[in-house]
Amino acid sequence: MLEVARYRHEENYLSxxxxxxxxxxxxxxRRCAIGQRKTLLSILEGRAFESLGGRTGKIGDxxxxxxxxxxxxxxxxxxxxxxxxxxxxxxxxxSMDKTIxxxxxxAFELDRRSRNVRRQN
Numbered sequence: 772m773l774e775v776a777r778y779r780h781e782e783n784y785l786s787x788x789x790x791x792x793x794x795x796x797x798x799x800x801r802r803c804a805i806g807q808r809k810t811l812l813s814i815l816e817g818r819a820f821e822s823l824g825g826r827t828g829k830i831g832d833x834x835x836x837x838x839x840x841x842x843x844x845x846x847x848x849x850x851x852x853x854x855x856x857x858x859x860x861x862x863x864x865x866s867m868d869k870t871i872x873x874x875x876x877x878a879f880e881l882d883r884r885s886r887n888v889r890r891q892n
Contacts, residue, residue: 800860801848807867808841814874
């Protein structure tokens with residue numbers, strides 16, 4: 772009887788640890804997705820973005836779609852994702868990190884170039 776109780780206790784403890792890790796991961800993913808959403812919004816509102824064709828061009832459409840995806844994933848994370856949704860969110864957040872890095876670099880470069888052009892004129 773004691774062995775069964777010990778086994779169940781260990782099993783419950785491992786389940787508890789797994790649930791805590793999952794909760795921590797969901798919290799971290801939510802924080803990342805919210806940060807990405809804010810970054811996309813600041814890029815959409817930036818001056819350098821306007822020189823790329825602004826909100827009406829292909830880049831604008833791409834950024835708006837990514838922003839809406841971030842918003843949707845934030846909502847999924849708030850309500851608590853199932854396993855498949857968690858996999859999708861992980862993939863999206865990782866890929867958006869790379870995409871945002873490139874977008875921010877491009878925005879800074881465009882802003883720098885536009886300032887140089889203004890100085891020359």
